[in-house]
Amino acid sequence: ISHFIELLEEMRDLAVYTPVHELIQYILRKTGYGDYVRAIPGGAQRGANLHMLVEKAMEYRHVVRLKGGDISLLARTQEEVSYLKEKGIPYELISGISSCMAGPVAAGIPLTARGVCSGFHVLSAHGSHDGINDLPYDQIASSHDTWVLMMGLKHVQEIAAQLVKH
Numbered sequence: 655i656s657h658f659i660e661l662l663e664e665m666r667d668l669a670v671y672t673p674v675h676e677l678i679q680y681i682l683r684k685t686g687y688g689d690y691v692r693a694i695p696g697g698a699q700r701g702a703n704l705h706m707l708v709e710k711a712m713e714y715r716h717v718v719r720l721k722g723g724d725i726s727l728l729a730r731t732q733e734e735v736s737y738l739k740e741k742g743i744p745y746e747l748i749s750g751i752s753s754c755m756a757g758p759v760a761a762g763i764p765l766t767a768r769g770v771c772s773g774f775h776v777l778s779a780h781g782s783h784d785g786i787n788d789l790p791y792d793q794i795a796s797s798h799d800t801w802v803l804m805m806g807l808k809h810v811q812e813i814a815a816q817l818v819k820h
Contacts, residue, residue: 707737712743726747728805735747773799
């Protein structure tokens with residue numbers, strides 16, 4: 655970790671103008687450490703990810719499992735934490751800003767607005783069964799709150815049609 659922190663300090667000025675993903679790529683190139691693992695649709699990668707976390711933790715003193723946004727929102731954080739605990743691997747969780755909040759802000763859409771809506775809801779449109787049919791369309795259509803549907807791009811046409819229908 656101290657070597658990683660030293661690299662970050664070296665790049666402090668660069669960090670002001672460089673996207674985080676480019677800084678991380680620079681560090682990975684400079685140190686030679688890093689395994690990129692991405693999700694495979696259908697969850698086939700889950701077991702391999704868990705195994706790799708433990709394997710790398712035993713090989714190195716520290717392992718960073720870098721995930722974007724809020725690591726516990728619509729994620730499998732609990733599965734990973736339980737597995738690490740079971741194997742006796744120490745861990746630390748550091749959350750970021752979820753795209754469910756950052757996305758609307760970047761698009762100029764307030765999640766709450768005085769006199770308009772006082773709350774917001776976040777739902778997965780990618781459920782364990784048929785996520786788009788599990789959505790509470792009646793509640794969404796009749797609510798004054800903001801509703802953020804995550805992972806629904808694949809079914810956006812059907813979701814939009816259901817919302818108009820309700």
